[in-house]
Amino acid sequence: MKNILLACSSGMSTSLLVSKMKEAAEAKGIETTIWAVAQDKAPQEMEKADVLLIGPQMRFMKKKFAVVAEKVGIPLDVIDPVSYGRVDGKAVLEKALELMGD
Template identity: 80%
Template sequence: MKRILLACSSGMSTSLLVSKMKEVAESKGIEVEIWAVSQDKVPSEMERADVLLIGPQMRFLKKKLASDAEKVGIPLDVIDPVDYGRIDGEAVLNKALELIGEN
């Protein structure tokens, strides 16, 4: 099972995206755990994740979070703003799996 962590400013705006990603994963038979947290919970939550995707509104934190992600050995990227705005669960799921090396 792959574990995908999403982070946004408050932890709320990605909840719909998480739901869409889970729907896509289930329809494709992909076993994943996907959850979203606010930026202050990222350091403690990333330790149990296989990949970290951050919301476009947190792009400015990428460098700092990349350092933390490197310490725990997980890839990190910013969610594409278009995919985020469209709540494109399939595109974001595919990006996460690509970063893990599963796609």
């Protein structure tokens, strides 16, 4: 089971991306839990995640999140703006898997 957390400013703009990522994972036969939260909830939610992906509009928060991610031992990165804009669930899922070493 792969636990993938997405963080954005309100948690709403990534909801469609979460759906597309779940579809891509299902098509690949990968068991996942993928969810999105607002920036203020991300630090607490990181404890349940294997990776954190940050919405491109939140890239300025990467250093702040990196401190918590290091404590809980998970990788993090900013979602590619093109993949985010296109709601490319497959590309974002592949990035998450790559960060996890899969």
